[in-house]
Amino acid sequence: MDRMAVAGATSFSAANISERAALPPALALSTVIFALRPSENSGRPTLWLPLVRRIREPFKDLWALPGGPLTQADSLQDAAARNLQETTGLAPNYLEQLYAFGGLHRSPSQRVVSIVYWALVQSTQADLAQETENVKWFRADGLQELAFDHNEIVDYALWRLRNKMAYGSIAYHLLGETFTLAQVREVYEAVLNRSIDPANFRRQLKQAAHIEATDEFLQGGKHRPPRLYRYTGERQGEQPGSLFSAH
Amino acid sequence: MDRMAVAGATSFSAANISERAALPPALALSTVIFALRPSENSGRPTLWLPLVRRIREPFKDLWALPGGPLTQADSLQDAAARNLQETTGLAPNYLEQLYAFGGLHRSPSQRVVSIVYWALVQSTQADLAQETENVKWFRADGLQELAFDHNEIVDYALWRLRNKMAYGSIAYHLLGETFTLAQVREVYEAVLNRSIDPANFRRQLKQAAHIEATDEFLQGGKHRPPRLYRYTGERQGEQPGSLFSAH
DNA sequence: CTAGTTAAAGTCATTATGACTTGAACTGAT
DNA sequence: ATCAGTTCAAGTCATAATGACTTTAACTAG
Numbered sequence: 090m091d092r093m094a095v096a097g098a099t100s101f102s103a104a105n106i107s108e109r110a111a112l113p114p115a116l117a118l119s120t121v122i123f124a125l126r127p128s129e130n131s132g133r134p135t136l137w138l139p140l141v142r143r144i145r146e147p148f149k150d151l152w153a154l155p156g157g158p159l160t161q162a163d164s165l166q167d168a169a170a171r172n173l174q175e176t177t178g179l180a181p182n183y184l185e186q187l188y189a190f191g192g193l194h195r196s197p198s199q200r201v202v203s204i205v206y207w208a209l210v211q212s213t214q215a216d217l218a219q220e221t222e223n224v225k226w227f228r229a230d231g232l233q234e235l236a237f238d239h240n241e242i243v244d245y246a247l248w249r250l251r252n253k254m255a256y257g258s259i260a261y262h263l264l265g266e267t268f269t270l271a272q273v274r275e276v277y278e279a280v281l282n283r284s285i286d287p288a289n290f291r292r293q294l295k296q297a298a299h300i301e302a303t304d305e306f307l308q309g310g311k312h313r314p315p316r317l318y319r320y321t322g323e324r325q326g327e328q329p330g331s332l333f334s335a336h
Numbered sequence: 337m338d339r340m341a342v343a344g345a346t347s348f349s350a351a352n353i354s355e356r357a358a359l360p361p362a363l364a365l366s367t368v369i370f371a372l373r374p375s376e377n378s379g380r381p382t383l384w385l386p387l388v389r390r391i392r393e394p395f396k397d398l399w400a401l402p403g404g405p406l407t408q409a410d411s412l413q414d415a416a417a418r419n420l421q422e423t424t425g426l427a428p429n430y431l432e433q434l435y436a437f438g439g440l441h442r443s444p445s446q447r448v449v450s451i452v453y454w455a456l457v458q459s460t461q462a463d464l465a466q467e468t469e470n471v472k473w474f475r476a477d478g479l480q481e482l483a484f485d486h487n488e489i490v491d492y493a494l495w496r497l498r499n500k501m502a503y504g505s506i507a508y509h510l511l512g513e514t515f516t517l518a519q520v521r522e523v524y525e526a527v528l529n530r531s532i533d534p535a536n537f538r539r540q541l542k543q544a545a546h547i548e549a550t551d552e553f554l555q556g557g558k559h560r561p562p563r564l565y566r567y568t569g570e571r572q573g574e575q576p577g578s579l580f581s582a583h
Numbered sequence: 584c585t586a587g588t589t590a591a592a593g594t595c596a597t598t599a600t601g602a603c604t605t606g607a608a609c610t611g612a613t
Numbered sequence: 614a615t616c617a618g619t620t621c622a623a624g625t626c627a628t629a630a631t632g633a634c635t636t637t638a639a640c641t642a643g
Contacts, residue, residue: 165439312639
């Protein structure tokens with residue numbers, strides 16, 4: 090390997106790039122979208138995500154993450170949100186960059202660098218987005234074989250979601266405007282895949298205190314009506330832009 | 337805005353992209369490299385990073401992050417590591433993707449999408465990489481104005497580093513093969529920018545136990561010789577690849 | 584009116600944490 | 614050789630956080 094001159098290394102113009110390679114890598118955007126839906130058998134809330142069927146080669150007829158090209162007029166984040174809207178009709182409660190995947194052989198013909206986002210939407214939204222021949226919702230765990238490296242991408246998104254959930258406030262982005270404490274607990278149980286003591290969970294939530302109690306109660310249940318709460322924190326994803334836009 | 341057919345949304349070939357825009361965005365790689373060096377005044381270890389002087393427009397004569405084009409033969413991670421080697425001669429102890437920056441006006445002429453990595457190197461390595469006219473080390477806090485959006489990028493890398501430090505094991509990647517517990521504490525103090533109780537810190541380290549005691553002691557000091565320890569955990573960065581390579 | 588169920592709050596033992604103290608080991612000056 | 618000064622290393626103690634469990638309140642179905 091030849092060692093370049095140190096000072097010139099940062100001047101990477103498009104001309105420089107095309108000097109080195111005949112075919113530059115293509116840029117793509119994809120999004121992993123999570124929503125909570127009742128499981129088929131138990132009825133308890135579980136994690137689902139929408140996939141689209143590929144109608145062309147490569148990987149024709151396999152399921153893949155929704156995505157599309159990077160539109161020139163938008164930032165990466167805006168392009169991802171617009172793409173989500175165009176492909177699935179969903180408006181995310183939470184949207185954050187996941188990772189840039191750039192392995193050499195992700196796509197058989199040309200090299201593709203995918204900048205992948207992940208999003209959370211409410212169940213109500215997920216219900217609205219009706220399924221078609223080529224768009225279906227799947228349970229996030231135990232997915233079949235997907236196109237490209239999308240199985241790995243989903244697994245990584247799941248890992249990130251569980252990580253953030255552990256000590257964050259994203260759980261609320263899977264819920265509506267108001268919610269009961271039991272619903273928050275069900276979100277945690279669905280994502281972390283384990284049962285949680287209701288009493289202790291309640292105690293922690295109330296002292297963490299990015300939620301406030303309303304004076305309303307959820308009616309219509311079979312038992313004692315639970316109080317409704319409201320989330321008082323931020324509504325956007327953690328990304329560099331939001332960090333520095335404040336000052 | 338025209339709504340694309342749902343099923344076709346994932347088929348993003350290079351042809352598709354160039355249909356929509358005359359000039360596709362350029363792809364670039366940059367890296368934020370942190371090392372510990374003694375402060376000029378206090379002598380205590382502080383965070384430093386190397387920058388390179390731009391010798392062309394735009395932002396001629398301003399300092400910028402080291403980087404370069406995406407080489408065709410390497411994965412993103414490998415390309416970042418190779419770039420590091422070529423521009424600064426440094427071999428990182430830790431290398432992880434930071435973020436893909438794709439704002440519309442990051443570079444004045446053409447749109448540039450930068451995939452940025454961040455790295456940790458040992459102080460001994462940092463000392464070896466001698467400074468030149470166009471490569472200099474700077475203190476990570478209170479940086480002057482840099483080229484492009486590199487100030488924001490450095491701030492974000494600092495934020496990630498502090499986050500990871502809080503409950504992780506990356507501190508050891510800034511140290512050598514063996515180290516004293518006081519040195520680990522100095523890393524934490526330098527990164528988190530606050531003093532830490534030595535006794536309590538020692539207790540936590542020993543029960544966290546991704547380190548093991550050697551039977552050697554650091555000689556040559558002015559006082560009681562401290563025991564040397566060795567890190568027993570992983571040596572690579574957290575990235576999707578390493579997560580799934582195990583099974 | 585009662586049994587059954589969930590909501591909500593409280594109890595208690597165990598563990599983790601922060602502030603502080605004590606003793607051990609070494610150097611350099613007297 | 615002794616002692617002052619410094620750091621290493623371990624220990625103490627009060628407080629806070631956590632997990633397992635119990636108790637009481639509020640509602641519905643029968």
